[in-house]
Amino acid sequence: MDATGYLNFAKNIFFKLSVNISSKLSLAGDSTKNFFAVVFTIKNIVKENAVLNQKVDELSFETARLESAKEENQALRKALNFKQQSIFKMLPVEVKSFDPTGFTQTVIINAGSADGVSQSSTVIASPGLLVGKVTKVYADFSEVTLITDPVSIVNAKVADSNAQGLIRGQHGLSLLLDLLTQNEVIKPGDKVLTSGLGSDFPSDLLIGEVSAIASIPSQLFQKAYITPAADLRDLQFIFVIK
Amino acid sequence: MKKWVINFLAVLLLLILQTAIFDSFGLGQQSPNLVLLLIVLFAVFSDFWQGLIVSMIGGILLDFSSGLPDGLFLIAVLLTFLTLFMVRGFFTTRSENRASLIGFVALSSVEFFVLTLLINQMFKLFHLSHVFYYRPLLFKQLPLNLVLDVLFIYPVFYYYLLVDRLADSKRII
Numbered sequence: 001m002d003a004t005g006y007l008n009f010a011k012n013i014f015f016k017l018s019v020n021i022s023s024k025l026s027l028a029g030d031s032t033k034n035f036f037a038v039v040f041t042i043k044n045i046v047k048e049n050a051v052l053n054q055k056v057d058e059l060s061f062e063t064a065r066l067e068s069a070k071e072e073n074q075a076l077r078k079a080l081n082f083k084q085q086s087i088f089k090m091l092p093v094e095v096k097s098f099d100p101t102g103f104t105q106t107v108i109i110n111a112g113s114a115d116g117v118s119q120s121s122t123v124i125a126s127p128g129l130l131v132g133k134v135t136k137v138y139a140d141f142s143e144v145t146l147i148t149d150p151v152s153i154v155n156a157k158v159a160d161s162n163a164q165g166l167i168r169g170q171h172g173l174s175l176l177l178d179l180l181t182q183n184e185v186i187k188p189g190d191k192v193l194t195s196g197l198g199s200d201f202p203s204d205l206l207i208g209e210v211s212a213i214a215s216i217p218s219q220l221f222q223k224a225y226i227t228p229a230a231d232l233r234d235l236q237f238i239f240v241i242k
Numbered sequence: 243m244k245k246w247v248i249n250f251l252a253v254l255l256l257l258i259l260q261t262a263i264f265d266s267f268g269l270g271q272q273s274p275n276l277v278l279l280l281i282v283l284f285a286v287f288s289d290f291w292q293g294l295i296v297s298m299i300g301g302i303l304l305d306f307s308s309g310l311p312d313g314l315f316l317i318a319v320l321l322t323f324l325t326l327f328m329v330r331g332f333f334t335t336r337s338e339n340r341a342s343l344i345g346f347v348a349l350s351s352v353e354f355f356v357l358t359l360l361i362n363q364m365f366k367l368f369h370l371s372h373v374f375y376y377r378p379l380l381f382k383q384l385p386l387n388l389v390l391d392v393l394f395i396y397p398v399f400y401y402y403l404l405v406d407r408l409a410d411s412k413r414i415i
Contacts, residue, residue, distance in 0.1 A: 007312055014306045018258050025262035099308045100261040102272055102383055103358065104372060106309030135309070143309055150373040171375045 012138040015108055019096035019141070088202065090124075090239040091115060096141070105149035105172050107132075107235060112140045122201050122241040129230035130154070130194060130205040131238050142240075146232050147207065148172045155197040156207055158190050167192070167207055167226065175208060175226040182222055186210055192226050202241065245409040246295065252405040253299045256280055256398070257307060272383065274390035275351070277304055279398040281319060282350045285326035286343065287402070297323040310362070311370040318357040322350050343399075344392055351391045355384050 038045075093109040111117050121134040123144050132152065136143040145152055147169055154167040156177060163184035165177045177192060190210040196203025208226040215222035260276045277300040284293035301316030308315065326346055359379070365371040 007306075011306050014303070018254070018261070018307065022258045022262035025258065029263050097261045097307070100257065100273060101275065101304060101308045101310075101315070102387070103374070103379075104309035108307075145309060149309075150375050171378045173378060 008138050012112070012140055015096070015138065015141040019108060019110065022097055088239075089242040091117065091242055092237060092239055093117075093142075094237055095144075095235045104151075105132075105146040105169060105232070106135070107144050107146065109142050109144055109238070109240070110140070111240060112138045112142050114139050116242055117142050117240050118242075120200070122205070123238055124205060124241060125230040125235065125238050128205055129228075130201065130207045131230050131232065131235065133200070134240065144238075146172075147175060148228060148232055154201055154207060155195045156192050157195040158184070158186050158210070159193055160190050161185055164195055164197070165224075170225075172232075174211070175228060177210070177224040177226050178221065180222045180224065182215065182217065182220070184222070186213060186224055188212060245292075248405060248409040249292070249296050250299050252401075253277060253280060253296060253303060256401065257300075257303050261307065272386045272390065274394040275354070275387065276394065276398055278319070278322070278350060278354055279347065279391060279395055280402060281323055282326060282346050282395075283399060283402040285323050285350075286330050286346055288406075290327060293323055293327060294320070310358075310372050311365055314358060314361050314365060317361050318354055321357055322354045325353060326350055343395065347391050347395045348388060351388045352384070355379075355387065 091111060093111040093115075096108045096110050098108075099106045109117075109123075117134055117137055119134055119137050123131045123134060125131050130147055132144045132146040132149070134142050135145045147154055147167065148171070149169045150171055152167075152169045155164070156167045157164050158177075158180075161184055163180050163186055165180040168176050168178060170176050180186065188210050192207045192210060194201045194203055194205040194207060206229045208228040210224045211227045212225040213222065214224070256276045260273055281293070281297050281300050284296045288296075297319050298316065301319035304315040304319065305312045326349070329349070330346070359374060359376070362371045362374065
């Protein structure tokens with residue numbers, strides 16, 4: 001019945017009722033948690049602030065450098081008559097709840113077919129971090145499967161070496177970059193982006209960073225463990241690419 | 243009629259609490275299955291038909307809120323309820339109630355978990371199954387769920403007593 005969609009109406013009503021109440025309870029829970037968190041971590045906040053300020057300066061420099069590279073890239077594309085890269089049309093949405101059973105890595109968002117969301121739409125966190133894909137659409141809500149779910153498969157490339165592979169979710173723990181040939185040179189810290197192959201996800205969305213490599217020379221392929229760039233355990237406001 | 247409405251709202255409220263509260267307190271997706279605990283209590287303390295209907299309500303609501311194919315949790319919950327109902331006949335003396343209740347919770351948690359994985363395999367025949375990585379599920383999630391379920395059985399028990407009083411239903415024990 002799930003596959004045919006006969007339950008969609010009932011599910012839409014269930015989500016309308018449950019997410020409104022649970023989001024209010026969640027806010028109360030978050031306030032309580034934040035109060036106690038500040039009390040216990042106030043000493044670390046000053047140190048963390050200094051580190052973050054330095055990070056902001058480094059990222060500002062990187063942003064400026066990338067802006068310059070982007071302008072150069074666009075000029076070159078124009079010169080070569082390439083199709084202009086389209087800017088994504090994004091719908092901001094709010095995450096209302098996670099799967100309470102823990103068997104899947106899915107979230108419910110407060111936008112559905114009435115808002116123009118369609119199945120298999122890509123979902124990102126600002127600014128361009130891949131979060132997942134819309135798997136079920138109801139009238140006012142949608143279900144998003146995160147990239148950490150084992151059912152998620154993403155065509156990926158490593159930014160520096162351009163090594164191509166497949167990202168598979170590891171049940172919320174991390175991501176596994178598989179099917180990398182042994183001659184590809186990758187190292188911890190390398191950024192992993194979507195390759196755009198298979199047209200499942202737009203290209204050049206940041207997936208994460210290589211944290212560890214599992215390479216056995218006797219095997220055909222090597223694997224790498226990827227830490228997701230988006231904080232998938234603390235999602236609140238995300239975007240659906242229309 | 244009043245009894246069924248109260249039972250439905252009780253299960254719905256418990257599921258909403260499970261989704262909202264445990265998400266805030268950093269347990270992430272590891273939370274006790276409060277709906278399952280309520281069903282265990284109905285299996286142990288209530289009559290067959292009331293427990294069965296509450297199990298069906300709980301299973302359907304779990305199916306709606308999870309990303310798994312509909313019907314998977316409904317079947318798992320019903321089978322868990324039926325097993326518990328059959329087994330409870332062996333543990334009826336008052337002196338054994340606390341230990342046997344914890345035993346029921348542990349048994350139901352493990353059984354529900356295993357049944358979910360097995361029924362997912364059956365759903366493969368209809369191309370409706372989800373992909374699971376069994377190792378983190380069996381060696382991390384299951385033990386954590388078991389511990390959380392046992393810890394939260396008594397708060398849910400008092401919740402059950404409140405629901406029972408409101409519904410004004412007949413209790414077996």
